[in-house]
Amino acid sequence: VIAQPAAPRWLLHPRHDPALGRDVARGLSAPEAIGNVLVHRGLRDLASARSFLEPTLADLHDPRSMRDLDRAATRLRAAGANGERVLVQGDYDVDGVTSAYLMASVLARLGARVHVRIPHRTRDGYGLTDAAVDEARRRACTLIVTVDCGVTAVGPIAKATALGIDAVVTDHHALGASLPDAAAVVNPHRTDCGYPFKSLAGVGVAFKLAQVLLDEGDDPFDFLDVVALGTIADVVPLVGENRVLARFGLERLSRTRRPGLRALMEATGLWGRPVTGGQVAFVLAPRLNAAGRMSSGEQALRLLMAREPDEARAVAESLEDDNDRRREHDERAALDAVARAERELRWPDCASIVLWSEEWHPGVLGIVAARMVERYHRPAVLIALDGDRGRGSGRSVAGVDLRALLEDCGDLLDTFGGHAFAAGLTVSRTRLPELRERFERLVAERVSPESRLPALTHDGTLALAACDLALCDWLERLAPHGLGNPEPVFVTSQARVDGTTVVGDGKHVRLRVSDSGGSAEAIGFGMGGEAATLPAGSPVQLAFHPMRHTWRDETRVQLRLRGIRRT
Numbered sequence: 001v002i003a004q005p006a007a008p009r010w011l012l013h014p015r016h017d018p019a020l021g022r023d024v025a026r027g028l029s030a031p032e033a034i035g036n037v038l039v040h041r042g043l044r045d046l047a048s049a050r051s052f053l054e055p056t057l058a059d060l061h062d063p064r065s066m067r068d069l070d071r072a073a074t075r076l077r078a079a080g081a082n083g084e085r086v087l088v089q090g091d092y093d094v095d096g097v098t099s100a101y102l103m104a105s106v107l108a109r110l111g112a113r114v115h116v117r118i119p120h121r122t123r124d125g126y127g128l129t130d131a132a133v134d135e136a137r138r139r140a141c142t143l144i145v146t147v148d149c150g151v152t153a154v155g156p157i158a159k160a161t162a163l164g165i166d167a168v169v170t171d172h173h174a175l176g177a178s179l180p181d182a183a184a185v186v187n188p189h190r191t192d193c194g195y196p197f198k199s200l201a202g203v204g205v206a207f208k209l210a211q212v213l214l215d216e217g218d219d220p221f222d223f224l225d226v227v228a229l230g231t232i233a234d235v236v237p238l239v240g241e242n243r244v245l246a247r248f249g250l251e252r253l254s255r256t257r258r259p260g261l262r263a264l265m266e267a268t269g270l271w272g273r274p275v276t277g278g279q280v281a282f283v284l285a286p287r288l289n290a291a292g293r294m295s296s297g298e299q300a301l302r303l304l305m306a307r308e309p310d311e312a313r314a315v316a317e318s319l320e321d322d323n324d325r326r327r328e329h330d331e332r333a334a335l336d337a338v339a340r341a342e343r344e345l346r347w348p349d350c351a352s353i354v355l356w357s358e359e360w361h362p363g364v365l366g367i368v369a370a371r372m373v374e375r376y377h378r379p380a381v382l383i384a385l386d387g388d389r390g391r392g393s394g395r396s397v398a399g400v401d402l403r404a405l406l407e408d409c410g411d412l413l414d415t416f417g418g419h420a421f422a423a424g425l426t427v428s429r430t431r432l433p434e435l436r437e438r439f440e441r442l443v444a445e446r447v448s449p450e451s452r453l454p455a456l457t458h459d460g461t462l463a464l465a466a467c468d469l470a471l472c473d474w475l476e477r478l479a480p481h482g483l484g485n486p487e488p489v490f491v492t493s494q495a496r497v498d499g500t501t502v503v504g505d506g507k508h509v510r511l512r513v514s515d516s517g518g519s520a521e522a523i524g525f526g527m528g529g530e531a532a533t534l535p536a537g538s539p540v541q542l543a544f545h546p547m548r549h550t551w552r553d554e555t556r557v558q559l560r561l562r563g564i565r566r567t
């Protein structure tokens with residue numbers, strides 16, 4: 001029997017400052033709730049609040065302030081002018097594929113002859129490898145451009161240089177001990193890089209280069225749809241420049257002229273309306289990732305490159321098939337991992353989750369690890385074994401730097417790489433018990449037991465009467481949401497259930513609720529199970545996000561439930 005995860009504590013946002021929230025709201029002539037949300041998102045004065053609400057493309061930083069960007073641009077222009085053969089090395093996830101597509105398109109426009117290399121998840125290693133350099137030589141390339149990878153490829157780039165092949169690195173990953181000796185290394189994390197915004201995705205870095213390479217005739221902003229895809233899919237914070245790229249990119253995505261993206265949006269029912277960040281994260285990105293998870297990311301690249309609607313539809317369909325297969329593997333591995341976490345680990349006393357299996361598909365480990373973190377609020381590393389070799393993927397919780405943890409386990413691992421929240425590794429089977437023990441000890445040392453309790457951070461109490469369409473308009477201006485800018489969540493004061501309807505085969509619940517000043521309709525997706533315990537008259541407190549809901553030409557406010565508490 002699998003235990004239900006613990007109900008989260010509800011915590012008022014730690015930056016809550018009602019006096020300041022009121023000031024910001026008054027300055028904007030906005031509802032107080034909006035002022036509070038802005039303060040919680042770190043926007044404590046009117047000027048920054050205004051530019052957050054109304055980002056413009058003029059907010060983008062000068063690309064030339066990025067270290068080595070001019071050198072990279074000069075080398076790429078020469079490649080175009082000379083009609084050089086160029087190998088673009090990407091990665092198999094959405095960020096890596098969109099970056100490669102963007103860079104290849106720009107190089108082709110400049111006049112270069114481009115070959116794109118998207119690695120195979122299990123057959124090829126990560127990033128630029130010696131084999132990739134060999135391929136560049138076989139294809140008579142005189143330049144290698146890396147996107148979303150390359151900053152740690154010291155050996156392969158030295159090899160390229162020895163073969164007379166130049167390299168230009170564009171990347172956003174953490175730096176290694178030394179930089180590769182390349183013609184240019186563009187990465188905002190370089191300690192000598194003065195670029196003011198450090199959290200770009202790989203496709204964001206590639207875009208900065210495109211900004212200086214494309215003149216006004218070839219508007220670089222044409223590519224914002226793919227930039228938004230890669231940025232949102234890579235789960236970088238959607239603040240600052242990323243917010244600008246995502247906001248304008250989503251607008252362009254909604255009316256994209258790329259046949260492949262259009263076909264994918266038609267196939268998933270998203271075409272014809274404004275696309276949200278959530279739809280990119282939960283509908284489009286999983287499909288673009290599915291090919292890379294199940295086999296090779298080449299299909300996602302083909303989708304972006306498709307010129308004809310027929311081809312576009314065929315590729316979109318194959319991505320849908322890959323996504324179905326991905327889902328099967330994903331669900332099977334998740335069930336197994338949950339059962340084993342509660343059987344094999346000293347649950348609930350363990351501080352971390354490290355599990356391995358020969359049955360898991362290596363392509364779904366990251367997704368399943370993310371589910372484990374969501375369920376258990378502990379860093380999780382899942383490893384798929386193939387013979388003596390293990391390939392793992394990990395996810396972490398706020399405040400626990402996964403990459404730092406892996407560094408401290410570095411002597412037990414063959415390879416590792418990644419960020420604070422997500423990382424990958426390879427390890428041999430014999431090391432696994434020791435890895436589990438060391439990882440557990442390190443996490444236990446660094447994490448307080450309270451942080452393991454699930455928490456729902458909310459933006460304050462809101463009366464039901466205040467949940468009107470005007471508030472929804474304001475809330476919409478806070479989108480797109482993601483890391484660094486979560487969707488606002490409010491809580492009711494004491495409320496009462498007036499009526500309960502279970503919908504969607506018992507999966508969801510629709511409630512009529514009222515408090516002392518008003519009433520509202522609420523919908524709880526996936527909360528059908530809780531409905532039976534909520535007869536009319538039940539005293540409750542709700543956590544929710546108010547949304548505009550249109551049905552049969554009638555628009556009204558609907559509260560999207562995030563939690564129900566019986567009081």
Ligand SMILES: [Mn+2]
Pocket residue numbers: 095096148172201202203234
């Ligand atoms: Mn990336």
